Amino acid sequence: MAVYTRVEENDLTSFLQTYDIGEATSFSGITEGVENSNYRLNTTKGAYILTLYEKRVRVEDLPFFIGLMAHMAKAGITCPEPVADKNGNVLKELNGKAAAIVTFLEGTWNATPSPARCRAAGQTLAQMHLAGQDFSLRRKNALDADAWRPLLNSAGRDDINTLRAGLYEEAGERLDSILADWPENLPSGVLHADLFPDNVLFVGNDVTGVIDFYFACNDMLAYDLAIMLNAWCFEPDGSFNITKSRQLIDGYQSVRPLNEEEIASIPVLCRGSAMRFFLTRLYDWIHTPPDAQVRPHDPMAYWKRLNFHHQVKTPEGYGVR
Numbered sequence: 001m002a003v004y005t006r007v008e009e010n011d012l013t014s015f016l017q018t019y020d021i022g023e024a025t026s027f028s029g030i031t032e033g034v035e036n037s038n039y040r041l042n043t044t045k046g047a048y049i050l051t052l053y054e055k056r057v058r059v060e061d062l063p064f065f066i067g068l069m070a071h072m073a074k075a076g077i078t079c080p081e082p083v084a085d086k087n088g089n090v091l092k093e094l095n096g097k098a099a100a101i102v103t104f105l106e107g108t109w110n111a112t113p114s115p116a117r118c119r120a121a122g123q124t125l126a127q128m129h130l131a132g133q134d135f136s137l138r139r140k141n142a143l144d145a146d147a148w149r150p151l152l153n154s155a156g157r158d159d160i161n162t163l164r165a166g167l168y169e170e171a172g173e174r175l176d177s178i179l180a181d182w183p184e185n186l187p188s189g190v191l192h193a194d195l196f197p198d199n200v201l202f203v204g205n206d207v208t209g210v211i212d213f214y215f216a217c218n219d220m221l222a223y224d225l226a227i228m229l230n231a232w233c234f235e236p237d238g239s240f241n242i243t244k245s246r247q248l249i250d251g252y253q254s255v256r257p258l259n260e261e262e263i264a265s266i267p268v269l270c271r272g273s274a275m276r277f278f279l280t281r282l283y284d285w286i287h288t289p290p291d292a293q294v295r296p297h298d299p300m301a302y303w304k305r306l307n308f309h310h311q312v313k314t315p316e317g318y319g320v321r
Contacts, residue, residue, distance in 0.1 A: 004036075004037045004052075004054050005037045005052045005054070005095050005096075005097055006095075007027075007037075007039060007050070007052070007094065007095060009027075011094065011095060012024055012027055012041075012050075015092070015094050015099075016043070018085045018086060018087075018092070019083065019085045019086065019101065020045075020085075020086055021043050021045050021046065021048065021083060021101070022043035022044030022045035022046070023043060023044050024041060024042070024043055025042045025043060025044060026040070026041075026042040027039055027040070027041055027042070027050075028040050030049075035054065035056055035057060035212075035214055036051050036052060036053050036054050036057060036214070037051065037052040037054060037097070038050070038051050038052075039051075040104065041101070041104075046103070046104075047103070047104035048083065048101050048102065048103060048104050049080060049101070049102050049103075049104055050094075050099065050100075050101050051099065051100055051101075051102070052094060052095065052097040052098070052099045053097055053098040053099065053100075054097065057098075057214055059098050061139060062091055062098060062100075063091070063137065064137045064138075064139045064216070065213050065214055065216060066082050066090050066091060066100060067135070067137050068132070068135060068137070068190065068213055068216050069081065069082055069102065069213055070082050070090075071131070071132070071135045072128060072131055072132070072210075072213075075131035076127075076131070077124070077127060077128055077131055077210060078105065078207065078208060078209045078210065079105075079209060079210045079211065079213070080102035080103050080104075080105060080209070080211055081102060081103045082100055082101075082102050083100075083101040083102060083103065105201055105208060105209030105211065106201070106203065106208055106209070107201025107202050107203050107207075107208035107209050108201060108202060108203075109197050109198050109199075109200060109201055109202065110197060110202075111197055111198070111236075112197075112235065112236065113197050113232055113244070114205070114244075115241075115243050115244050115246075115247040116205040116247070117200075117202055117205055118232050118233065118244040118245075118247045118248040118251065119247040119248065119250060119251035120202070120205055120206065120207050120251060121195070121197075121200050121207065121228065121232065121248065121251070122225070122228070122247070122248040122249060122250070122251030122252035122253075122254075123207075123251040123252065123254060123255050124200065124207045124210060125192070125195060125224060125225065125228060125252055126251075126252045126253075126254075126255035126256035127255055128190075128192060128210065129189055129190070129191075129221050129224070129256055130255070130256055132189050132190030133189055133190075135190050138218050139216065139217045139218060140217060140218065141191070141193065141217040141218065141219040142217070143193075143215070143276055143280065144217075144219060145178075145179060145182050145272060148175055148178075148179075148275055148276060148279055149175065149179075151279040151280065151282075151283055152168070152171055152172060152175060152279055152282075154283060155168075155279070155282050155283050155286050155287075156286065159286045160282065160286070163282075163285075163299070163300065164300075167303075171275075171278070171279075171303075174271075174275065174306060174310065175275060177271075178268060178271050178272050178275055181268045182268065182272060183220070183261070183265040183268065183269070185261075186220040186221070186222055186223075186261055186262055186265060187220070187221050187222070187259065187262065188218060188219060188220050188221060189218065189221050190216060190217075190218060191216060191217055191218070191219050191220075191221065191223065191224040192210070192213065192215070192216055192224060193215040193216055193217055193219070193224060193227065194212060194214075194215040194216075194227070195210070195224065195227065195228050195231070196231040196232075197231060197232060199211050199212045220269070221256075221262075222258060222262040222265060222266065222269055223269050223272070223273060225248075225249070225252055225258075225266075225269075226266065226269035226270045226272065226273040227273045227276075227277075228248060229245055229248060229249075229266075229270055229273075229318060230270060230273050230274050230277065230302070230305055232244060232248055233245040233248060234305055234308075238301070238304045238305075240305075240308050242317075242318070242319045243319070245318045245319045246318075246319030246320075246321070247319075249318065249319060249320055250319075250321075263315050263320055264315060266315045266318055266320065267309065267312050267313060267314065267315065267317065267318070270309045270312070270318070271306060271309040271310065274302050274305045274306040274309055275302075275306060277302045278299050278302035278303050278305075278306055279299075281296060281297045281298070281299035281301075281302060282299040284296035284297070285297075285298070285299050
């Protein structure tokens with residue numbers, strides 16, 4: 001489950017009195033997600049999400065995340081809109097945690113999206129990249145390429161090699177190769193940086209919302225696309241679906257065409273984004289206590305994706321045309 005901090009009825013009632021969104025009619029924890037405590041809140045005036053920010057989200061980053069959601073909503077991107085209290089405050093405190101209320105979005109998601117949904121999601125990512133061009137706040141990517149070596153080392157050689165003999169050494173070699181080819185000076189801007197299928201809501205094949213902006217940052221725009229290629233285009237059996245990849249890239253380019261350098265960099269960006277999620281999942285897999293409320297994702301799923309990318313040398317291998 002993903003409710004770390006409980007909110008009792010009396011606490012909620014007192015909290016809502018500072019807003020003008022009516023009285024609660026229903027309130028329940030949301031079990032999806034791993035970073036924060038989220039609650040579905042229905043009131044006499046509408047539907048909302050109450051989020052309490054847990055220790056993995058730095059309080060000093062919250063103005064960036066909240067501001068970005070407000071900016072995207074104003075630009076026409078359907079995302080949760082932060083709700084201000086009667087005094088104009090969006091960021092509040094509840095039960096000792098930073099907290100905020102945002103609007104609830106209708107729609108569902110699917111772990112194995114169709115090619116049509118991949119195309120629509122690619123278009124939405126490009127729209128977000130364009131909308132973020134005039135967002136004034138900046139946030140460094142805390143999980144950029146500079147963070148990968150420390151992540152590997154902090155996971156520990158012995159613990160990593162319990163997953164598979166020699167994995168630490170092989171991961172280090174793969175990381176050396178990625179960093180040697182890592183691009184510089186590609187177009188940059190605001191990234192969602194975590195646009196997995198569970199963060200894009202649909203009705204049919206139409207995107208009805210983008211959620212969970214709590215990894216958003218400034219970095220290379222094409223890296224955001226590579227994150228999506230890893231998250232959207234592999235089947236449950238680990239195989240790569242080039243039809244989905246082509247649709248995702250075509251959808252993106254129908255809104256924001258990639259330049260030649262970005263296209264040429266797709267293979268290494270895919271390797272890098274696979275390495276990033278392999279390493280963060282590896283760290284969580286090793287360091288999460290057995291009795292933790294949230295079971296970490298298996299890092300080896302991303303190791304298999306990294307193995308695939310290691311064999312792909314040109315953008316055509318991803319369906320670029």
